[in-house]
Amino acid sequence: MLLRNITLRDFGAYRGNQSLELSTSPGRPIVLIGGMNGCGKTTLLDALQLVLYGPRARCSGRGNRPYETYLRECINRQADPSTGAEIELEFSITVDGNERVYRVCRKWAASGKSLHEYVNVLVNGTWDRTISEGWADHVEDLLPLEIGSLFFFDGEKIESLADPERASAVIESAVHSLLGVNTVQQLRTDLLALQRRQKLTGEERETVVQIRELESRHDAIQHEVEAAHAKVAELRSRLDAAKVTLDNAEYSFQKDGGALYERRRELEAHRKDAAKALAADEEALANLAAGPLPLLLVGDQLTAVYKQATVEQQADESAQIIGVLANRDRDILDRLDALLSTADLNAFRAHLDGDRKERELAGSAERILALSPDGYGRLAGLDQVLTHEVQRAQELLAQAAEQASILATLDRQLAGVPDEKVIATRIAEREQSMRAVHRLEADLESALAVHATSKGRREALTAELERAHEARVKTLVRAEEVARIISYCDRQRAVLDKFGTALLARHINRLEVAVLDSFTKLMRKHGLIRGLRIDTSRYQLTLIGADGEPLDPGRLSAGERQLLAVSLVWGLARVAGNWLPSVIDTPLGRLDSRHREHLVDRYFPQASHQVLLLSTDEEIDERLLMRLRPSLAHTYTLVHDDTTFTTSVQPGYWWGTGASHVA
Incomplete structure (x- = not known):
């Protein structure tokens, strides 16, 4: 049994909600709670017994008073009696190898001259009506009162x-x-x-024979159920061990590069795809290089060709329109002859003659390229083609670089894949462990089915046996x-x-x-x-x-x-077997320093898997605290306010008369 937590609400001197975490761990079984006389140590001990046993609890503060009177007096003086007080205790206990967590809440409130008490019990977080209503009997199965009183005791009265x-x-x-x-x-x-x-x-002989037979069959099937249950428990244990072995094998497999080994085919396929993509990009680049793209290497010459082509095209155009311009100029001069003066007409004629001469000069340019009209158009479109080819080449180069990077990464990963001979042992160990787990899982499933079938047959026989007993009428x-x-x-x-x-x-x-x-x-x-x-x-x-x-x-x-x-x-x-917690109030009273050291060194750390010590500052002082510290799970101090007569729980532990520091 392990106490986990206790919460007091307006109980005795404890005002409001005061909670103490009580869980312990192996090697640290002690929860040390300090408090001056009158601060509420004994009240805390009474609360533990009261929440469990109610009117049968052997609370030191009750005396000979009636239970209802005692409960009324346990409500904090500053609290509303109609709201009342409450104690909540959470503890765990192992039943048939399974941990069961109980949360017991005992609450009471006064209404005029009457007092109402409520007990609610949650088991593994779920409210259980049957256990709540029959808690007084149920707690006797968990922790009988006679036994509990031995482990919840006052050190001075013991x-x-x-x-x-x-x-x-x-x-x-x-x-x-x-x-x-x-x-x-x-x-x-x-x-x-x-x-x-x-x-x-x-019963009559016939009925007796029938019942004997049914009881014999019932005993046989009961043995089957028990054997099946034992088999299930054994297989669960073996399966848990096999899973641990599998986890260890899986860890060793992963540690030796198993994950990379399993991904080897995937990595190789990915590398193959990346290599294909890189080859395709390189082939596309080669095809580009076979087209007009190399002309970029002779950029200056290409520019000169553009200029020469432009000159020759203009010369061809000028040669074609010289005759047309001569006829046009004569026509214009004839029309202007009557409108302009002789001087203006001569000036305009000179201008037209100069323009025709310039065009004749341009048309007389040397024909180096001698391109056809279609050739001029194709040469003019070459620049746009080269721009598109350059853009395509840049895209292919980027793609090729990316694929090359992917290929290099995959090569590094493949280089890290362990050799099959190295990883073979780990693969065999893991596969063997997996087979063992799968086999045990199948065996467990089969055993559970057998157990369920046996239970069903037992229930059927039980019902038949009950009917046979009910047939005992007037025999x-x-x-x-x-x-x-x-x-x-x-x-x-x-x-x-x-x-x-x-x-x-x-x-x-x-x-x-x-x-x-x-x-x-x-x-x-x-x-x-x-x-x-x-x-x-x-x-x-x-x-x-x-x-x-x-x-x-x-x-x-x-x-x-x-x-x-x-x-x-x-x-x-x-x-x-130390299966119960020990709660000791005033643990070192009347003992000299040597005996106190013996209790601190030899008894408290070994008294149980969980020990709650309710001590004054003169019992567990600073010197004894240092000896006890390696075994401490939690420490608390009960601080009493003399102005309001209330107690609060503070983490940590003080020592020494009048000292206020906390350990």
């Missing part, structure tokens, strides 16, 4: 366990409840009840059947008597060794106690002194008696 009479009652209760002896006694009681029922009920049991059952019950009760005696002796022997070992570890005086005996009939604890004679516990000091009581609780916890 000294009373050193008294032989008080210790006898505790030992008897613990041995029977905590160590399972009462289960044997309950079996004996059930057998006796069965005997008595058999004397009062019976009498035959004397020999009754005698047989009674005889078997007597024999089994005798066996259980012997088993119970042997089991009790075994547990008592283990408890003697554990308590003596615990007391020896905690005592400052070595050799004071040489032995320890527990009477199996009266459960009385007897100490054996150094002289071999019984030692009266009254001869021990108050601190030594407290250590003896702690040793008794510790020994019980060790024999029971």
Whole structure:
């Protein structure tokens, strides 16, 4: 059992919501809670018991007051009584190998003279109505009150366990409840009840035969169900181990380059595509180079050709229009002869003659290229063709560069692919692990189907058996059947008597060794106690002194008696397997410094998987805190406001009288 969190709302001196995280981890089992006297340490211990056991809780602050009166007084004085108070505890417990998380919320509020209390229980985050309504019985299955009181105790009051009479009652209760002896006694009681029922009920021979057959078949199918359940559990365990092996094989495979090896074909195909694309780009560039693109290498000559072609084209045009211009000029001069003066007409004639001479001069240019009219057009379009070819060449060069980069990257990746001989072992290990996992998964699925089938057959037989029992109407049991059952019950009760005696002796022997070992570890005086005996009939604890004679516990000091009581609780916890948390209020009262060190060094870190210490500043001081620090999971300080009479929970731990610093 592991306490996870407790939240108090307007409970006692705790005003508002005050929450403490209580989860611990291996090697750090201790939650240290500090507080001055009157700050609420005992109130916190009472809250743990109250939320679990309600009216049956053995709260130190209740006394002889009625339960409702106690609850009213537990509501914070500054809170509204109609709103009330609330305690919420979250804890986990393992049932059949599965962790089950409980969240128990106990709330109460006053309405006039009446008081209403509510208990809500969430299991794995889901409200459970049945458990909530029957929580008082359910908690006895999880943590019986008699057992819980042994592990939720006041360090100063626990000294009373050193008294032989008080210790006898505790030992008897613990041995029977905590160590399972009462289960044997309950079996004996059930057998006796069965005997008595058999004397009062019976059935005819035919009905008896039918029921016997059904019970035999039911027992057989019950064994099948249990065997199937065990097989499922075994396969789950083996499957979990196989998955771990597969994870390790997968990790080794990936570590040695398995991912690249698996992508090798993909990378090779990608490289092939990239190589093809690069070759296509290079071929396209070669085709471009076979066209007019190389003319760019003779750019100056090409420019001169353009100029010469332009000159020759203009010469051809001038030669073609010289005759037309001469006729036009004569016509114009004839028309202007009557309109202009002789001087103006001569000037205009001179201008026209000059223009014709210039055109005649241009038309007489040397014909080097001698292009046809179509040749001039094709030469004029060559520039546009070259511009387009240059743009296409640039695009192809960019594509080729990109494909070359991709090709280089793929070559590097392929170079990093491990050789098949190197990775073969990892591949074989992974494939073997995968086959094992798949095989176990199939086996588990088959086992689950068998388990479900067996359960279905068992349920059918159970229903048939119930119907057979319901058919027992107005029948009498035959004397020999009754005698047989009674005889078997007597024999089994005798066996259980012997088993119970042997089991009790075994547990008592283990408890003697554990308590003596615990007391020896905690005592400052070595050799004071040489032995320890527990009477199996009266459960009385007897100490054996150094002289071999019984030692009266009254001869021990108050601190030594407290250590003896702690040793008794510790020994019980060790024999029971340390499955319950220990909550200790005022853990070091009446102890000298040496004994305190022994408890801090030897008991608290090993008392249980979870230990809650409620300490004053003078018990766990700065020196002891340093010794305890490696085992601490959480530390808290209960801070009391004397003006409002309220307590709040602060993280960290103080030490030293009047000190305000936090550890």
